[in-house]
């Protein structure tokens with residue numbers, strides 16, 4: 550099939566990136582979207598309807614998004630041909646149109662294709678995975694005081710064991726790597742060399758610095774109190790341990806941070822407010838218990854790719870679950886918004902799941918575009934629907950006296966509560 554399945558909507562214009570990396574957003578931007586596999590078919594149309602309603606209400610017709618469908622995953626194979634999971638023109642559109650949003654995409658476990666989500670992030674060098682975690686009043690939570698969970702995760706999105714550099718057990722390639730490690734590198738610790746698969750964990754100074762730089766800038770711009778570097782550097786010294794050290798070094802060299810006491814924690818004054826910003830670190834396993842027991846101590850988090858994956862679902866659970874967890878993948882120019890959760894295949898097509906994570910990802914997108922009035926209306930709508938106890942199954946099953954809505958019904962409730 551021809552490589553031209555994308556239909557450019559008439560009447561829309563591209564968002565452009567200015568020389569200083571700010572955005573030039575027309576009143577009629579074209580926004581590419583990937584519907585997504587599994588529950589993508591349920592949540593994506595609801596997200597578009599909520600965004601359209603918020604934009605119409607905020608700007609009375611003077612601004613309007615022109616949605617442009619682009620393809621990846623199973624829908625791409627149906628559109629472009631059997632083996633085409635991520636067409637070139639999809640990658641080109643995400644890059645050219647600067648701001649986009651996607652539903653979840655399926656990745657088989659074990660064999661099969663590599664993650665399309667990870668491929669998109671790597672191909673476009675979307676090196677920040679930004680996942681804010683906040684509490685909406687009335688949401689059921691396993692915590693006594695869920696309102697104290699208010700963190701923003703900066704997850705490194707391009708390297709780590711997540712880069713997918715690995716060799717399957719029993720293959721000549723795995724044998725070659727194991728032989729190299731044993732014979733040329735003097736490695737004696739591979740317990741079962743004949744039957745091991747091998748994975749490689751690259752973590753670079755550059756990759757760490759650009760992530761931590763963005764995280765600290767976020768702390769400054771958003772008047773937050775601290776940045777915590779989360780790592781397992783006691784065990785993986787030259788990858789996760791280096792991440793911690795490079796993070797502290799950057800805070801000192803670029804933001805003027807100075808050690809508190811004998812270090813390693815350090816602090817500096819926010820140049821915009823004069824308030825003190827603390828840069829600290831915590832080992833990842835301890836962090837996972839601290840966020841449950843002392844969530845108030847943590848604010849903005851910078852961490853490696855795999856830790857960030859685990860932490861974002863764990864933190865989401867504290868504020869209602871991954872049905873409520875939004876996110877963005879960012880480079881210095883391109884932004885692709887997506888929910889934290891996956892395709893939840895058992896619910897696909899049932900109009901049942903919570904669309905909030907994708908709706909709140911769109912809210913982040915509108916704020917990124919500078920359309921704050923529309924973004925505020927989405928927050929108002931979600932807050933209103935939850936406060937009225939009109940929720941989807943995931944929240945309903947943990948709440949007393951709630952009204953259970955379908956996925957699309959919840960979208961309607963959010964729109965109704967924008968008034």
Ligand SMILES: NC(=O)C1=CN([C@@H]2O[C@H](COP(=O)(O)OP(=O)(O)OC[C@H]3O[C@@H](n4cnc5c(N)ncnc54)[C@H](OP(=O)(O)O)[C@@H]3O)[C@@H](O)[C@H]2O)C=CC1
Pocket residue numbers: 588652653654655656657666870871872887888889890891892893894902903904905906943
């Ligand atoms: N960025 C992406 O596109 C991502 C893709 N994936 C992919 O998704 C597929 C499925 O992964 P899986 O591990 O099952 O994880 P999922 O996140 O898809 O689902 C796990 C569980 O989370 C709950 N859940 C997820 N989304 C929602 C929602 N919108 N509303 C309410 N509850 C929700 C459901 O819980 P319950 O059963 O309790 O109702 C669901 O069974 C895999 O192929 C995986 O690789 C995974 C993560 C991210």
Ligand SMILES: O=C(O)CCC(=O)C(=O)O
Pocket residue numbers: 654655656664665666667858889891
């Ligand atoms: O790509 C995938 O299938 C999973 C990705 C994921 O879990 C995430 O990015 O949070």
Ligand SMILES: [Mg+2]
Pocket residue numbers: 858859862889
């Ligand atoms: Mg995940």
